[in-house]
Amino acid sequence: MxxxxxxxxxxxxxxxxxxxxxxxxxxxxxxxxxxxxxxxxxxxxxxxxxxxxxxxxxxxxxxxxxxxxxxxxxxxxxxxxxxxxxxxxxxxxxxxxxxxxxxxxxxxxxSPEMLVQVLRSAIRIYRAETQAALVNQQLRESHEQLLRKNQELERQQQQIQMQNFKLLEVSQLKSHFLATMSHELRTPMNAIIGFSQILFRSKFGQLSHQQADMVERILNNGKHLLMLVNEVLDFSKLEAGRLDLKAEIFDVSKVINLAVGEMRSLADAKNLSLLVQTDLQNTLVFNDPVRIKQILINLLSNAIKFTEHGEIWVEVKELSASQVTIVVRDTGIGIAPRDFKRIFEAFRQVDQTITRKYPGTGLGLAIIDSLVRMMGGKIFLESKLGIGSMFKIELPRQIRLFTEAADAPAIQLDGDEIYSSVKNPHHSSSQTR
The missing domain is CATH 3.40.50.2300 (Response regulator)
Structure with missing residues (x-):
């Protein structure tokens, strides 16, 4: 030693x-x-x-x-x-x-040998026991700390649970308030729009140029406000799970053309070309035509809003006999990759400031995303800043409603099962400007 x-x-x-x-x-x-x-x-x-x-x-x-x-x-x-x-x-x-x-x-x-052996052994055993005691003490302290932390975590978990209950209650009250207020606002807004349209009728007298311009402003702003109110109402219904799809068999190409027709004046006002191409062997689908139109109008509204010059394309085609896809492309400002997921969140806009250039509720894409998922479809986004964006929606040709029985028979379109190939297809391919 x-x-x-x-x-x-x-x-x-x-x-x-x-x-x-x-x-x-x-x-x-x-x-x-x-x-x-x-x-x-x-x-x-x-x-x-x-x-x-x-x-x-x-x-x-x-x-x-x-x-x-x-x-x-x-x-x-x-x-x-x-x-x-x-x-x-x-x-x-x-x-x-x-x-x-x-x-x-x-x-x-x-003896010298025996005594030094016992001495070394005693010191070694003592140090080992001391180290073991220290480790055991540390383990006991760690165990006590874990117990205290577990108790604290349980207390925090209870607090979080209580806060979640309160937040859920507030969210439900908010959704109910939004639904009620949106419903109450629609009545006077429809009256404003209706009376504005009546004023344009000749039997009530010819309006001067200045009067017609003011009435047109009232009408357009009324329609815009009604659209915002409808977005809030739809979102509150989606959030509360009270929005149901009303599916029927319809010609999807007609609904697409109808939606494009309603948005063409906005595109013309910005000197934007609006192109439509439909390439379907079978134009009939079983879905909610009102919601399909709403999805397309929201996509076109965004495309027109964020595009200052260039073109907007709408393309409808078949992925297979059981799926169709709707694509909306634009040459607008584009979206940064970091914002791809955020833009589908409710009330979320890339520019959140009150002085932002592009107005809106931030609900359009959130509603589209919810509706597409309700229909059993998928939505895809491709975009580059300064070049443009492409939204692609893939939908089943025949959606399944929650009220349908599991063994319900397939919908028949033109005498053929919707998932089967069509013997005498009705081909529609057109491009309009």
């Missing part, structure tokens, strides 16, 4: 103490050796000084070794301890080890 050890020998027999000292010296142990003759002096020494090991005789004059070990233990004095026993006291030494002693050695076996 290279380091200098502090060793305490406790024995009332000076010869036995000398034997320990000589054996350690002959073994070459670098040490500071201290000697006391009874347990009380040993306890006082151990209370004030840290020792690397203590050798003590089991038969002390003032107390026996078991009492000495118990006294150290109760006083929380920790030190490697070796019991020196007489011949035949091995059984007693085992009891001392159970009480807290580190090791024992018969006095008859004291």
């Amino acid at each position: 290279k380091q200098t050890l502090k060793i305490l020998v406790v024995d009332d027999n000076e010869v036995d103490r000398m034997a320990v000292r000589d054996a350690l010296t002959k073994a070459g142990v670098q040490m500071e050796l201290f000697e006391v003759s009874d347990g009380n002096d040993a306890f006082s020494a151990l209370s004030t000084t840290a020792y690397d090991c203590v050798f003590f005789d089991y038969h002390l004059p003032d107390q026996h070794g078991l009492t000495f070990i118990q006294q150290l233990h109760s006083s929380k004095i920790k030190v490697p301890s070796v019991v020196l026993t007489a011949q035949g006291d091995e059984q007693i030494a085992v009891q001392l080890i159970k009480a807290g002693a580190t090791d024992y050695l018969s006095k008859s076996k004291i």
